[in-house]
Amino acid sequence: MNVTVNINGAERTADVEPRLLLTDFIRGTLGLTGTHMGCDTTSCGVCTVLLDGVPVKSCTVFAVQANGRSITTVEGLKQNGQLSPIQQAFHQEHGLQCGFCTPAMMLVGTALLEENPNPSEDEIRWAISGNLCRCTGYMNIVKSIQAAAAMKSEEVSA
Amino acid sequence: MYPSKFDYLAPTTIDEALGVLAEKGPEIKILAGGQSLVPMMKLRLANPPALLDINRLPGLDSIEDSNGHLSIGALVRHNHVVKSDAVKDANHTVATAAPWVSDPIVRNLGTVCGSLAHHDPEGDWASVMLATGADVVLRSRQGERVLPITDFFVDMFQTMCRPDELVTEVRVNKHTARGGGDYQKLERKVGDYATVGVATSLELADDGSIAHAGIALTSVYAHNLKVTEAEDLLRGSQPGTELFKEAAVIASAACDPADDHRGSAAYKRHVVGVFTERGLARSLEIAQGGQS
Numbered sequence: 001m002n003v004t005v006n007i008n009g010a011e012r013t014a015d016v017e018p019r020l021l022l023t024d025f026i027r028g029t030l031g032l033t034g035t036h037m038g039c040d041t042t043s044c045g046v047c048t049v050l051l052d053g054v055p056v057k058s059c060t061v062f063a064v065q066a067n068g069r070s071i072t073t074v075e076g077l078k079q080n081g082q083l084s085p086i087q088q089a090f091h092q093e094h095g096l097q098c099g100f101c102t103p104a105m106m107l108v109g110t111a112l113l114e115e116n117p118n119p120s121e122d123e124i125r126w127a128i129s130g131n132l133c134r135c136t137g138y139m140n141i142v143k144s145i146q147a148a149a150a151m152k153s154e155e156v157s158a
Numbered sequence: 159m160y161p162s163k164f165d166y167l168a169p170t171t172i173d174e175a176l177g178v179l180a181e182k183g184p185e186i187k188i189l190a191g192g193q194s195l196v197p198m199m200k201l202r203l204a205n206p207p208a209l210l211d212i213n214r215l216p217g218l219d220s221i222e223d224s225n226g227h228l229s230i231g232a233l234v235r236h237n238h239v240v241k242s243d244a245v246k247d248a249n250h251t252v253a254t255a256a257p258w259v260s261d262p263i264v265r266n267l268g269t270v271c272g273s274l275a276h277h278d279p280e281g282d283w284a285s286v287m288l289a290t291g292a293d294v295v296l297r298s299r300q301g302e303r304v305l306p307i308t309d310f311f312v313d314m315f316q317t318m319c320r321p322d323e324l325v326t327e328v329r330v331n332k333h334t335a336r337g338g339g340d341y342q343k344l345e346r347k348v349g350d351y352a353t354v355g356v357a358t359s360l361e362l363a364d365d366g367s368i369a370h371a372g373i374a375l376t377s378v379y380a381h382n383l384k385v386t387e388a389e390d391l392l393r394g395s396q397p398g399t400e401l402f403k404e405a406a407v408i409a410s411a412a413c414d415p416a417d418d419h420r421g422s423a424a425y426k427r428h429v430v431g432v433f434t435e436r437g438l439a440r441s442l443e444i445a446q447g448g449q450s
Binding site: 001017018019021040041042043045048054055056057060061062064065067108126127129130131 | 159160161162163164165166168189192193196197200201209211213260261262263264266267348349
């Protein structure tokens with residue numbers, strides 16, 4: 001069946017089987033490999049993408065369900081050739097070790113800051129509690145999201 | 159992991175959806191949030207020939223405060239309940255339980271009604287509804303049926319929902335100003351099923367005695383267990399620590415937990431007692447106005 005999505009601002013259409021998972025549609029069909037596949041059982045959260053701006057685990061959504069909707073993956077965070085505040089913050093604060101969970105963590109952080117521009121540490125930890133970091137680098141992930149919040153509020157006041 | 163092949167149907171009107179169910183209901187699984195169904199299909203525990211995706215149906219995604227109950231539509235996600243001010247004031251058991259359901263990302267898709275229709279004995283919502291009282295609204299081409307939650311549930315993974323029916327709504331009782339409720343949950347990590355969950359609900363009469371009591375347990379029996387014996391003990395009595403301890407002893411005795419990777423049966427039974435007492439105390443505190 002034909003599926004059309006707006007992914008990172010670009011419209012893409014493909015003919016897929018209903019059982020194709022959204023993760024594999026993004027990685028295999030559309031060739032965007034920044035979205036990772038981890039546990040494949042809705043636990044680890046590394047496959048997280050934003051569906052109409054809301055974080056979802058793409059291993060637990062069929063591509064056909066995304067028909068007509070918009071998807072943001074890590075590849076879509078960069079704007080006008082510039083890293084987004086969350087990307088800059090993960091870079092600065094060393095918010096990653098192996099990098100496997102990083103795309104998902106950055107997308108969850110992006111969605112959190114959209115909704116709550118000044119989250120407390122507790123609120124950040126709560127927001128990322130559906131995402132596992134296999135390096136256990138949570139301290140710096142939290143710091144990165146805090147730094148991105150500070151960066152964004154400076155941008156607003158500047 | 160891939161499910162078996164299936165046909166995908168995504169109607170845009172309820173009439174169309176009910177027509178599909180009337181015609182080939184037995185072959186169909188209904189896809190709402192999919193956060194239990196899709197993993198089951200991937201593990202090939204469920205192999206439905208067709209999925210009916212109800213996500214494009216209008217009018218099912220709101221929480222409404224009407225006619226003395228809280229109406230939660232079939233497409234209301236757990237996270238919607240977490241953030242809802244209407245829920246916070248209307249039903250304390252529902253409001254307390256919502257942030258404990260799975261993890262924040264799963265809560266963005268998973269639905270309350272889907273959880274009830276799935277009826278996993280480790281699901282949190284079934285206990286909440288059994289404790290506070292709720293009615294499930296089912297629609298088909300034959301019309302609408304409204305079933306009390308106690309009649310809706312049959313056994314684990316089994317409900318009275320017929321193959322031609324769609325759960326469109328759950329109507330949850332509201333707490334009055336003299337009511338309170340709580341959900342206590344022990345989990346190993348965020349997103350895990352409950353090791354033990356206990357839902358409680360109290361309504362006080364004008365003289366301060368207990369007019370209504372609800373207690374239901376998660377993950378410690380073959381299905382979510384309403385502890386009617388403890389509810390009967392509470393109803394009509396003056397609330398207090400000793401009474402709650404007695405109710406906790408009854409709840410501990412009523413459950414039948416299994417030894418597993420989440421804990422020994424004896425440990426879980428102990429936690430049921432602790433949580434029942436704690437949940438009733440918290441419910442009372444809210445009912446007596448000690449609530450923030």
